[in-house]
Amino acid sequence: MKLELRHLRVVCAIAEEGSLSKAASVLGLAQPALTAQLHRVEGLLGGKLFDRDHRGARPTALGELVLERARVLLPAFSRLQEDALRLVDDDQPTDRYRVGAVNGPMLGGLVHRLTESHPGAHVSTQVSWSGDELAAMVAGGRLDYVLAGVCGNASPPDGHGLAWSVIAVDPVxxxxxxxxxxxxxxxxxxxxxxxxxxxxxxxxxxxxxxxxxxxxxxxxxxxxxxxxxxxxxxxxxxxxxxxxxxxxxxxxxxxxxxxxxxxxxLRWRHLIGWDPEGPAAALGPQVLRYAAEAYRETAERNPRYAAWLARHPEYGAVAHHLPA
Missing domain, CATH: 3.40.190.10 (Periplasmic binding protein-like II)
Known part of the structure; x- marks a missing residue:
């Protein structure tokens, strides 16, 4: 795993809030998930970034170094994205599908259906290990749709105001x-x-x-x-x-x-989300249908899973897609 901008955002949030629990609330993550991310970042950088006790979390010398660089990099990256978006917005076609996805079975099939059904449309993709990161990009107008997954009955990435629908429910x-x-x-x-x-x-x-x-x-x-x-x-x-x-x-x-x-x-729920107030919302049901078709096609390509689904019809693609 390589150090990514989302890792720097986690470090900054912990420093700004002074504790992992408060930072987890701000970032919309469960505290164990945030703790695991911090441990991964510390492993990548070779040392502790925070001293933690009952009073909260305080940056170590290594943490101060990372924070100093992060506070330069993150605003610069945001300005780069904003400037790039302003530059290309006038040149983009109105028929546009910008799709973000966490590791899952549907992205390729969804892109195929979008390009086949909408010749000339501008289709682009963004992948990440973090559903929360992609949801934030949708909320910020940098993506139109996000394909993500959550464990069991867990909530989708929250704090971004997205509308979510369930595409399918899988066993692990x-x-x-x-x-x-x-x-x-x-x-x-x-x-x-x-x-x-x-x-x-x-x-x-x-x-x-x-x-x-x-x-x-x-x-x-x-x-x-x-x-x-x-x-x-x-x-x-x-x-x-x-x-x-x-x-x-x-x-x-x-x-x-x-x-x-x-x-x-263990169960896994495949979800799609979009901004209900954004221009992509009008085409959301259509993109949801394409995603469900892509899921069914992928499931059918695995004979062992297809046979399992025949014995467990309560799993697989959801017939009536309701908000998550």
Whole structure:
């Protein structure tokens, strides 16, 4: 993982608010998620950024250095975005679709449908590990739509005034090597994997905490999780170095297979959001329909998941898309 602007915003928010709990409230994050982000940033920079006690959080010498640079970089980046938007706004076509997405199965299919159904439209994409970051870009007028996901019944990224609709609800599967003892099972109990090393792609939200809670209900405490990109997850799974928590729509890949978890201990909701007061709102229902079609197509490409959905019709694409 590389240092990103969103990490600098987290550091600045903690310094400005003087505590992680207040910063989490301002950023619209759960405190455990903010704490995890801070630990990742400290790991990237090689040391503690804050001394924390009952009085709050105070920057260390390294933290002061990072804050000094961040307070220059963040305003400069914002001015760059504003100037660029002003420069290109007059040249942009009125038929425009700017889509942000967190790791998920629908972006490619959605772009295909937009470009096929609207020849000449300007379609652009932005990806991030952070749904909150993309939601803020929609609220700030830099994106029109955001595809994001949340764990279980968790709320969408809030504090941005977006309208959210549910596209689909998925179980969480595991990715294992083809030769794994559980690879051919119809499903595997979470407890049967208690001695394994785990891996998943990074992101904000409560998924890590929900996973630990699910393991606790299954009677064990999991090992610390590797957070790597999807290519790294595939490599770890194929080598047998980790069991990967993955979306069931994961495309078939040589060397690895997806296996359902018995009882669906973890769920994932796919969402789309837009500014209800912005110009993109008028086309929101149409983009939502395209996203749902893209999801169904992706789910059908995975025979194992398609068979699982036939036995569990309560999952998959949502028939009536209501606000999240």
């Amino acid at each position: 599967f595991v990715l294992v090597p083809e030769g794994h003892p559980f690879a051919l099972l119809e499903e595997v109990e979470l407890a049967a994997l208690k001695d394994t090393q785990w891996a998943a792609v990074p992101g904000d939200g409560c998924f890590g905490n929900c996973f630990v809670a699910a393991c606790s209900r299954a009677g064990f405490t999991p090992r610390p999780m590797y957070e790597v990109d999807m290519a790294g997850c595939i490599d770890l799974a194929a080598a047998g170095d980790a069991v990967v928590l993955c979306q069931p729509t994961f495309r078939r890949t040589p060397g690895v297979v997806t296996v359902p978890l018995a009882g669906v201990p």
